[in-house]
Amino acid sequence: MNIKEIRKIAIENLIKSNIEDSNTKISILLQYLLSMSKTEIMLHENMELDETQKEEIFKCVEEIIAGKPIQYITHHQEFMGLNFYVDENVLIPQPDTEILVEEALHMINRKNENIRILDLCTGSGAIAVSIENYALDRNIIKIYASDISAEALEIARKNAILNNEETNIRFIKSNMFENINDKFDIIVSNPPYIETQTIANLSKEVQNEPHIALDGGADGLAFYRIIAKEAKKYLNRNGWILFEIGYNQKEAVSNLLQEEKYENITCIKDLNGNDRVIMAM
Numbered sequence: 001m002n003i004k005e006i007r008k009i010a011i012e013n014l015i016k017s018n019i020e021d022s023n024t025k026i027s028i029l030l031q032y033l034l035s036m037s038k039t040e041i042m043l044h045e046n047m048e049l050d051e052t053q054k055e056e057i058f059k060c061v062e063e064i065i066a067g068k069p070i071q072y073i074t075h076h077q078e079f080m081g082l083n084f085y086v087d088e089n090v091l092i093p094q095p096d097t098e099i100l101v102e103e104a105l106h107m108i109n110r111k112n113e114n115i116r117i118l119d120l121c122t123g124s125g126a127i128a129v130s131i132e133n134y135a136l137d138r139n140i141i142k143i144y145a146s147d148i149s150a151e152a153l154e155i156a157r158k159n160a161i162l163n164n165e166e167t168n169i170r171f172i173k174s175n176m177f178e179n180i181n182d183k184f185d186i187i188v189s190n191p192p193y194i195e196t197q198t199i200a201n202l203s204k205e206v207q208n209e210p211h212i213a214l215d216g217g218a219d220g221l222a223f224y225r226i227i228a229k230e231a232k233k234y235l236n237r238n239g240w241i242l243f244e245i246g247y248n249q250k251e252a253v254s255n256l257l258q259e260e261k262y263e264n265i266t267c268i269k270d271l272n273g274n275d276r277v278i279m280a281m
Contacts, residue, residue, distance in 0.1 A: 001054060003030065004045040010061050017065045025070045029060055032074040067204025080130040084159050089151035091213045093126035097190050099270050100244045100277050101130045104188050107240060109136045116182065118234065119145040120189035120227070122171075123213055125156030127188055129163050138168075144182065146174040149212065176223070177230045185236050190244040191223035192216040221252055228256040240281045247274040254278065 007026055014022035030041055033056055034049075049057075060073050071077045071092045077084050079093035080101055086092050108115055108131065119128035122145035135141050147153050153171050160167040174180055193216040199207065206214070216222050224243070231241050241262075245253050250267050257265050262280035270276035 090124040250275040
């Protein structure tokens with residue numbers, strides 16, 4: 001059986017199981033498993049595959065049908081033009097979060113003084129690593145990245161080195177602010193913000209991502225309450241907090257910040273026009 005035949009069968013199997021973007025997923029899978037580019041696969045579509053290769057392809061197809069994200073199979077996700085390793089211990093970085101990184105970079109790149117940054121709930125490290133890589137002057141920034149998960153922190157460290165062998169990001173195992181002892185000019189976070197009961201209604205792929213990084217409590221606001229209440233203790237004078245929110249959480253999160261006497265509360269929309277990032281000081 002050649003590549004063309006296997007590709008056709010694999011796509012048909014995904015379509016029968018109502019898997020979206022079947023063509024794209026099989027293309028990515030074949031590139032990964034065969035160590036070939038998209039162009040090479042097209043040029044060699046009549047190349048015969050051995051039994052081991054066929055078994056591995058169809059095994060992965062079954063995993064996709066069961067809800068395993070393709071990124072957990074290939075261990076790769078692009079974010080901010082950078083390459084990130086991902087597995088079942090971390091959320092898969094999404095394009096919406098790039099808005100959060102861009103807003104943080106706007107703040108950082110306007111300054112010409114030393115800046116201390118905390119990435120709370122860092123997960124894969126996508127936010128901290130992207131900030132380090134795109135800051136105009138890396139010499140003025142000191143980044144700390146924290147997470148409750150030791151496994152996530154190992155992945156974040158791996159991604160920091162993957163994208164910058166001389167990375168200076170410091171990683172801290174901490175349940176929110178529990179082990180944070182410094183003060184910062186910017187605290188940035190993409191915390192869990194999905195309502196507990198809503199998770200069961202999400203796609204199988206999302207449900208296969210770590211629930212600890214999804215579950216924001218009964219109303220999705222549990223971690224925003226902690227941040228709103230505690231962050232001021234860890235902010236330098238004129239310091240800012242920035243975090244990602246769900247598309248319908250602007251009013252609720254803004255109210256939490258107002259209750260804790262934050263100022264200059266601003267909401268930034270994503271490219272789809274949804275409320276996505278809250279900023280305050």
